[in-house]
Amino acid sequence: MAANQEQEKEQRRRLLDVASRFPLPSGCRFSYGTAGFRADGATMAPAVCRAGILAALRSVKLAGAAVGIVITASHNPVGDNGVKIADPDGGMMAQHWEPFADALANAPDPDALLQLVLQFVKDEGIPLGGHHTAQVLLGRDTRPTGEYLLDAALQGINAIVGAHAIDMGILTTPQLHWMVRNKNKGIKASESDYFTQLIDSFRRMLELVPKDKGGDELAKKLIVDGANGIGGVKLEQIKAELSGIDIIVRNSGKEGEGILNHMCGADFVQKERVTHHGFSPEDVGVRCASLDGDADRLVYFCVSSASENKVDLVDGDKILSLFALFIREQLDIINNSGSQVNKSLPARLGIVQTAYANGASTQFLKNLGLEVVFTPTGVKYLHKKALEYDIGIYFEANGHGTVVFSEEFLSQLDSLSNELSSETANGKL
Numbered sequence: 001m002a003a004n005q006e007q008e009k010e011q012r013r014r015l016l017d018v019a020s021r022f023p024l025p026s027g028c029r030f031s032y033g034t035a036g037f038r039a040d041g042a043t044m045a046p047a048v049c050r051a052g053i054l055a056a057l058r059s060v061k062l063a064g065a066a067v068g069i070v071i072t073a074s075h076n077p078v079g080d081n082g083v084k085i086a087d088p089d090g091g092m093m094a095q096h097w098e099p100f101a102d103a104l105a106n107a108p109d110p111d112a113l114l115q116l117v118l119q120f121v122k123d124e125g126i127p128l129g130g131h132h133t134a135q136v137l138l139g140r141d142t143r144p145t146g147e148y149l150l151d152a153a154l155q156g157i158n159a160i161v162g163a164h165a166i167d168m169g170i171l172t173t174p175q176l177h178w179m180v181r182n183k184n185k186g187i188k189a190s191e192s193d194y195f196t197q198l199i200d201s202f203r204r205m206l207e208l209v210p211k212d213k214g215g216d217e218l219a220k221k222l223i224v225d226g227a228n229g230i231g232g233v234k235l236e237q238i239k240a241e242l243s244g245i246d247i248i249v250r251n252s253g254k255e256g257e258g259i260l261n262h263m264c265g266a267d268f269v270q271k272e273r274v275t276h277h278g279f280s281p282e283d284v285g286v287r288c289a290s291l292d293g294d295a296d297r298l299v300y301f302c303v304s305s306a307s308e309n310k311v312d313l314v315d316g317d318k319i320l321s322l323f324a325l326f327i328r329e330q331l332d333i334i335n336n337s338g339s340q341v342n343k344s345l346p347a348r349l350g351i352v353q354t355a356y357a358n359g360a361s362t363q364f365l366k367n368l369g370l371e372v373v374f375t376p377t378g379v380k381y382l383h384k385k386a387l388e389y390d391i392g393i394y395f396e397a398n399g400h401g402t403v404v405f406s407e408e409f410l411s412q413l414d415s416l417s418n419e420l421s422s423e424t425a426n427g428k429l
């Protein structure tokens with residue numbers, strides 16, 4: 001038998017075998033939602049195994065580029081778990097693969113699963129059975145079902161001939177996305193590289209804050225609510241190196257500190273707006289921040305009075321407005337610097353929100369003359385829209401969000417910076 005036929009046969013055997021090891025419980029139905037599959041952690045193994053198959057196929061399709069799997073149920077209760085796939089650019093999996101994800105997760109028996117994969121491979125032109133390679137990076141949060149589901153994902157990945165799984169360990173969701181992106185860019189992608197970048201960026205940011213604009217204030221205490229999840233664990237590891245700020249972690253995930261996302265974390269604070277687990281009237285006036293269970297949400301708050309149980313919240317809408325003001329101010333500084341080289345920097349700045357954004361924040365941003373657009377709920381929609389701009393700022397009120405810069409804009413900034421340095425050296429500025 002020719003080598004290719006042998007490999008094809010082996011491929012079929014592996015798929016049938018893994019599907020029979022992870023049968024779909026009757027009455028179970030999975031749907032790839034805004035952030036992947038989610039359910040009670042104890043029922044998730046079939047969906048996670050099939051997500052493993054899917055991620056490996058995606059990597060084969062993309063010529064062996066690294067694809068990511070995150071095992072987390074984010075802000076949901078500790079008994080839940082979930083799985084989502086990251087594309088090679090570090091963003092969410094391309095949406096046109098979601099219908100296949102659903103079909104695969106719900107394939108009723110091994111033969112149906114095999115037929116689905118073979119048909120999809122044919123339709124998408126995936127070179128399965130040949131001399132392909134695939135690599136999948138895996139991360140998971142601190143949930144008790146994490147390790148068991150990691151094993152299901154590994155078995156799914158290994159069911160694709162030539163696929164290679166790399167367990168990156170217990171991570172925040174942003175860490176895994178960052179690692180996938182860096183790996184595909186051929187740059188350093190380990191956890192210690194992530195920490196180095198974070199610590200260095202934080203130091204450089206603090207250096208930029210003028211003392212007369214709150215630089216001294218920043219140096220004071222910050223209490224971070226880690227939601228008893230992975231964010232608190234990682235922050236404990238690096239907080240001593242985030243020089244210039246005194247960070248105290250509460251709900252850090254240590255034994256005895258409380259239950260993941262229970263009466264704590266970004267989702268709880270944003271919805272309830274009351275002093276929560278780990279906080280007390282003694283914290284009145286201190287800057288505080290809350291993460292969620294996988295640390296991809298962030299809101300700030302302050303305990304407002306010792307007698308009332310209330311907090312003042314700085315939610316995603318307000319964080320977005322602060323970023324918008326700051327970035328616009330930086331662009332104005334560049335454009336008014338009197339240099340001859342500015343003409344090249346008219347950046348297209350876009351603000352992306354969802355229907356859940358506070359209308360007052362939208363009006364505030366529009367009054368600043370900024371372009372504000374809307375997408376459905378979910379990072380995958382917001383992120384995609386933000387990429388259409390030179391600088392795209394997006395946040396959901398619940399604290400999911402970021403700022404994205406186009407490659408072209410970054411290279412323009414680089415050349416502007418070089419030109420300004422040479423103007424300074426020549427005494428023109």
Ligand SMILES: CC(=O)N[C@H]1[C@@H](OP(=O)(O)O)O[C@H](CO)[C@@H](O)[C@@H]1O
Pocket residue numbers: 034035073074075076292297377378379380396398400
């Ligand atoms: C990565 C992602 O898209 N997460 C979604 C998802 O939040 P999680 O924190 O991932 O559970 O559901 C939220 C709605 O409940 C939505 O606002 C958010 O965008």
